[in-house]
Amino acid sequence: MDVPLDERVVGATPRSAIVAPIVLGLVSAASLAVFFVLVGRFLDLIADGATATSTDLALLCALPLVAVLCGLISSQVTARSVGVTERRLRGLVLGQVFDLGVARRSDAASGKLVSAATTDVEKAAGYRAGFMGPIAATMAGPVLVIVVIGIAIDPIAALWLAIAIPVIPLVVGGFQRAFRKVSGSYRRSAGMLSAAFLEAVQGLSTLVLHRAEDRTARDLAARGEDNRRQVMRLLAANQLLILVVDAAFSLGTLALAATLAVVRSLDGALTFGEAVALVLLSTLLTGPADVVGQFFYIGATGRAAERGLSGVLAEKPTVPAGRLAAPRSTSGHGEHGALAVELHSVTAGYDPGRPVLQGLSMRIEPGEHVALVGPSGVGKSTIVALLSRHLLPTSGAVFVGNLDTREAAGESVRSLVTVVDQQTVLFSGSIAENLRVARAEASDAELHEAIASAGLTADVERMPKGLDTPVGERGLSLSGGQVQRIAIARALLRDAPVLVLDEPTSQVDLESEALIIDALRTLSRNRTVLTVAHRSSAIRDVDRVIELGGAS
């Protein structure tokens, strides 16, 4: 839980996000303070039966406008900084996801990453870029107001206020600490109430199919009522903070200023206008009272979000980055001959001490079509991971052409090897956008050529917008067979010399299977191909079959 803050997380907020709101806030506080001083002078003039000059009047109008303008600029600067910070933080998280590579992640862990990149990023940016500067300005404003009082009205009154004002946060802070336990259990109780309800809603199908919905509703209502009573009891204590803050600020600012105004007036040290101005100026000292609640709430959630992000960034990739680039034509398309693939006494696995493959050697000649057959658990997908450098051997070596995967950069290896998996992820967007994932600069003609070779032309022509048809979330609006043919079209566009087919027809409907097999035949031409399957009966058109794990 206690992850140190990552300096990239802190550094994502531009320095101006803190400095600008403080400067603008201080200017604003000073102009309002001077405004009230002038209001006092004006009142004195009226009391003396004199009239104000037009310069006085102009200043009286201009000062609030300065303050208002400062506020406006500050909110724009802050909004801009929040945007910049959010973008930088999101980039950091997603970059980290890519650096971590292909990981076996539970749904819950994936969900956590998504919420790190969205909710946590928003909270962290809202805290550091959106909150710290303005809050510091609010806290510092009263200091400047007291300085103005000291210079323009009465140094003695200013001195008394200067002594009293710092006492207020101390009282509030002390009270906060004393009630921390109550606040904690209050939040926990309220949280439990929400959690029980949410659980019942999420499990409603199960409840209904087991006829437990009425019982659960009664139980929920009873528990909710108990819990609510407890929450209200805790709240009674917790909310005393509001009483203390309110009383402390009223007494420490307005009541004190009024007392000083009366006493110093009686001493003859203040004019009528100055005394009234002192009272009115005290309203500028209560700014911190309004934000004290936010201060603790946004502060706590913001810091928690920053720690969460730091935790995500602290994770180390399991596969170290390689340096070596692929020889010359790494762009993936154009003419280059098929390459050989070789595993040289490879031992590899995901959990240390539990290798899936042990001392395995095999070689696939350039242009050769080889099938790898064996029951599940025998290490077929481990070999696929090794060839696409999502995994490195613990001993031995894997070569794609002349490239040793231990030395080479992941991108270099993967520019030579394309994998068509059992299931393909499509991104939200059009079919054309999904195809251009494989080659960003592909022309429309090239896309049409690829879908023709993948046997998709007829399907795409039936779609309302052709290649610009959106695929829906994760390709849900397409059949499994269509998605696999899009994967094949992608592989064609990628045009890598080595092709790995990891049971690409195992999840598609029976009707599509023949179409996909045709498309795969086109794709396999002039490439080195490794086909992975459970049993040899699913394998066609290969030069050689390698059986893994013997019995099949």
Added chain:
Amino acid sequence: MTATPGHTTPGRAGLARWLLHHTRDLLKPLGLAIVLRVIGQLVGVALLVIAVDGVVRALTTGNTDVLWPTVTTLVVLALVKAVLRYLEQYSGHYVAFAALASLRRLFFARLAPQAPAATDGASSGDLSTRATRDIDRVEVFFAHTVPPAVSAVVVPIVALVWTAIAVDPTLALVMLPVPVLVVAVIPFLSGGLTWKATRERGAASGRIAGHVSDSIAGVREILGFDHRDARLAELDALGRSSARAARRVSGVAGLRGALVQAVQFGGIVALLVMGSERAATGAIDATDIAVAIAVLIGIAGPTRAVDGFVADLDASFASAARLFEVLEREPVVAETSAPTDSHAARTSSSTTDVVRFDGVSFSYPGSASAAVAGVDWSVPRGAHVAVVGVSGSGKSTLTSLLTRTWDPTDGSLRLEGADVRTLPLGELRDRVAIVNQRPFVFGRSLRDNVLLGAPDASDEQLAAALHTAALDEFVSSLPDGLDTPLRERGARLSGGQLQRLALARAVVTDPDVLVLDESTGALDPATEATVRERLAAWAAGRRTIIEVTHRVDQVLGADEVLVLDRGRVVERGVPRTLADADGPFASLLARV
């Protein structure tokens, strides 16, 4: 999205009436919170006025006797104001929690008859959002919007009337435009623009979340095609457009806030200018002007609150509309209107088929293609049969019709001769139990989870069910046994243990028909063999088992298998025979 729409969503007035109708118990505490707030804020105004008044009297009389009464009054009023604020907050929270409780109760009660159709699959995440965020927003509306809205109107009226009577009617008239502009005009300027920008921002956030989860799901594709930089650039562009929308929202809000401030300070200048002219005529003096300024500053806070919640009001109504959609939706399956004597129907039925599908077709609402089409099938009592096919072939849909998650669009289903639509839902779901691929576990004890559908089962029945599901050894290995709490605070079950728990949960209800929907996939081969053996013993030729799976090698021992592809039956027969034929079953077997 799934169920047939009930009523069309009403307008704002209608939504407000609908909400008040369901939360009418709260009106009294809500009224109390409002009264407390109004009085508290008036005391706040009085504090300033009394402070200025004290100064005036000290200077006019020059008498030190003024000091202590003024100070004492200020201290007492400050404390009274703090206590009122405390009570207001407390009653506001009381309203909030009570509103939360009644909205949640209502949500659950109205949603239950719509389950499982409305609560399964794609819509479940959306429902969770409605159950949490939307209910919370409506709660905020009640507890934290209504009292400030009322006091923003009442406090300035009382303060201005007092000024007109006790100070000077002309000065009160000079002040009047300030609260009118701040409460009734400025907050509603550019409302449409804010609303549009807010929605844009919401949409942009949604696109960002979608893009991120796509990226996480598709890491393999992104790395495989060296698409990483493009993906990061896309996300950055989405972030830019979201930030633009956010800047527009805060720009408009900032502009409104600036206007409010300008009007409030402008009011003070106006009081000085107009006041000095009136003072020149001798109608009033400088002290009257000072008191009026104090009132104007005193009502600044209460009136400014309006701007804060006008923007939230749109969100609150949008949330209320989203709740209305769910709560007023008709369930997709209706409870039988005339409960027939189904026991009689069962015994009088001479058929040996426990389940019968007659020309059953079904399409999901809004989908053009049929999920299941023209299925005729009968399952004899005591048989162990299987439905196989790839994912999306319609096999789970077919069995979900059996417990009336949906009703077929065509054809009929019979349970021991009786059309399932004529059976009370409760009885139907007692007699047919479904075990799903991803069972839901509640944060209660292991015992409560297993006994979900049979809370009155005896210890023997419970032990027998645990034995059938091969969960007995695991339970006795736990230090707290059946009392072990599950989920976050308790033991974390493995996928296989979860599936066995779900199996025990179904077996203990003693159903006539047990549907296993991909429900043994996470078991290791040895445990799976044990479970199958014990299930067969449990069924003992009296109970029927329908197994749904894509792993065709698991059902080679079944009495009959039905092969579905794209919702249609493409083959049926004894699995051992089909395995040797060159048909669809054999093709599926080849893939395993």
